[in-house]
Amino acid sequence: MKRFATVCLSIFLLSMSLTASAQTTVIKAGHLVDVEAGMATSNQMILVVDGVITEIGKNLKIPAEAEVIDLSDSYVMPGLIDSHTHVTMTEMPGADINDFGSYYYTGLIETTAFRAIQGVTQARSLLETGFTYIRDVGNNALYADIEVRRAIDGGWIPGPNMIVSGRLISPFGGQFQMQPEKPGLGNPEYFYADNPTELRKAIRENIHYGATVIKIIVDNQPYIYSVEDIAAAVDEAGRVGLKVAAHAYSPEAIHNAVLAGVASIEHGNNPTDETLALMKEKGTYLVGTDFPASRSSQAAFERILERNRRAYAAGTPMAFGSDVVYSRPDWTRGELTLEFLESFTEAGIPNDYILRMFTMNAADLLGVDTGQIKVGLAADMIAFEDNPLQDVTALRAVHFVMKDGTVYKQDGQFKWETPRNMNNPRRKTKRSVLKPRTGN
Ligand SMILES: [Zn+2]
Incomplete structure (x- = not known):
């Protein structure tokens, strides 16, 4: 009883001090x-x-x-929102981007600790450029994303608010070609899961360590996730109110993911018109991650513009996502992220819709109370x-x-001053973003 009274008193004093310092x-x-x-x-x-x-x-x-x-x-x-970042992935130079070489090597060679430190700088750069919320979707070694978010939320470093995925969940092999003597080289970057049971287990582990979105790789291997596989992931994530983001390029993979009820298609390079219409019907976001002209061949850039025109004409909901993992001399990560505007302007998408892609549409996808200036x-x-x-x-x-x-x-x-009252923030999943689904 005495202990209870003490707790009540401290809660009262805490609320007093909050009021006083409003x-x-x-x-x-x-x-x-x-x-x-x-x-x-x-x-x-x-x-x-x-x-x-x-x-x-x-x-x-x-x-x-x-x-x-x-x-x-x-x-x-x-404030701007990037729905597809990788703040703890900065590709090592030297390999050919087109064979994913540099980003494979980065995953193999760089430590979680160094990648978390890089994440500190990339996150600050995004905030400085105007991004106040980001959704970071994997490629973080062993949960570097979750520690960067923890440091931002705890006031240790400046950065945007973050929705984080933890480890990428994928069929055997992740996004790369393994060799049989070293099948696990994709780990820990990728969490191999090849059926609904393994998917559910991987999702629980990610949630345990603090993930607030689930990211699955549908189609970087010859074996793609089925509608049944993806539906199990959507169900398991939904039990604690989390959404599923699906990396999907091919028409089949995009279609499977949309049918299974994911919240967003990441990349989504080759959707059929039928699938784009289905995305409109189901409210599935396209997060296009379109490389700007400076990163694409003219032909590849034209294909991106064509896909954006089709998606906009079909009324498919679109949210901005950059997918920047590269660097360029004299550019910050934030500046590289805003280079993508031309993928939408050159596709003829109206300015007001582009602004919604960067704000309220992305906030709706992330499920967060921001994205508009409203009471x-x-x-x-x-x-x-x-x-x-x-x-x-x-x-x-x-x-x-x-x-x-x-x-x-x-x-x-x-503006950033070293905080004067540093404490060690708890390592815990932020419950505020986990709203358990009711009814089942
Ligand atoms: Zn990505």
């Missing part, structure tokens, strides 16, 4: 971009209390304790000078970034 900010937005409506309204004020948007309007009363941020000469829109959603916002509804490349000049109400970039300068 962080209140007012943003004066010269132009507020409503991505859902595809329009901008002028001279809006946005009230943010403890990381959440609580009021929006032309003439808000500014609370006495509020910090006022003047963005009256800027366009303000929701009740997380205060994830970016700002830049030009109108993105007229020219989406305006996104490449983000000078202001707020994530969960905290400012990380202002007047073009990244």
Whole structure:
């Protein structure tokens, strides 16, 4: 009883201190971009209390304790979301990209520790460029992604919020050709699972270690996952409210994954028109991960544009995903990620839809409360000078970034101070994103 009273008292004091230190900010937005409506309204004020948007309007009363941020000469829109990142994979140079060589070697040679350190820099770069949420979908050695997320959530390093997959689940061999004396070289990068029972076991293990999305590789081997295999994965993940992202290139693999009820098709290079229509019907997202022209042959880039035109015309829901694992001299990971805009502009997709792919569509796919500037959603916002509804490349000049109400970039300068109260964050799956399915 005494112990109970002590607990109650500390909860009371904790809530008091939270109330006392409520962080209140007012943003004066010269132009507020409503991505859902595809329009901008002028001279809006946005009230943010403890990381959440609580009021929006032309003439808000500014609370006495509020910090006022003047963005009256800027366009303000929701923070960007990349639905397909690999922050803990940076390919080693020297091998031919077309045979996946460099990324195979990277998995073989680099340690989890070094890859987690690389993830720290890549995550910071994405935040600095305007990405406030990412979904990291595997290639993390042995759960480096989960430790990067833990460090960000615990305040040790700056970075976007992260949905993470843990290890990639694939049929025997992963994405590569093994040789029979060393069949396990794909491990731990890939978790081999060849039937519904093995898939369920792999998913439970990933969830145990902290995965908040499940990523399966449907078709990098001659044996592809069947509808039955994938449906078992969707069922097992769904038991704790997680979604399944399916890496699929071929028409058959894409079709199997859509029929089985995955949340998204990753890559999805060759969908039939019939499957694109089915994706519209079932609300399955296409996360195209289209290489920009600088990374493709002209013919390959044309095929990407053609697929994007078909998907847009079919009404298939689309969310932005980059899949950047490469580097280029003088470019940050964040800058490389925004190079992909041309895959959509050159396909003739309207600017307002492109903005939705980078914000509310991706938030819907991730299942997170952000992606729009609306009362009740997380205060994830970016700002830049030009109108993105007229020219989406305006996104490449983000000078202001707020994530969960905290400012990380202002007047073009990244803001980060070493925290003064470092504690060791718990290693635990964030329950807040796990909403168990009810009914079965
Ligand atoms: Zn990928």
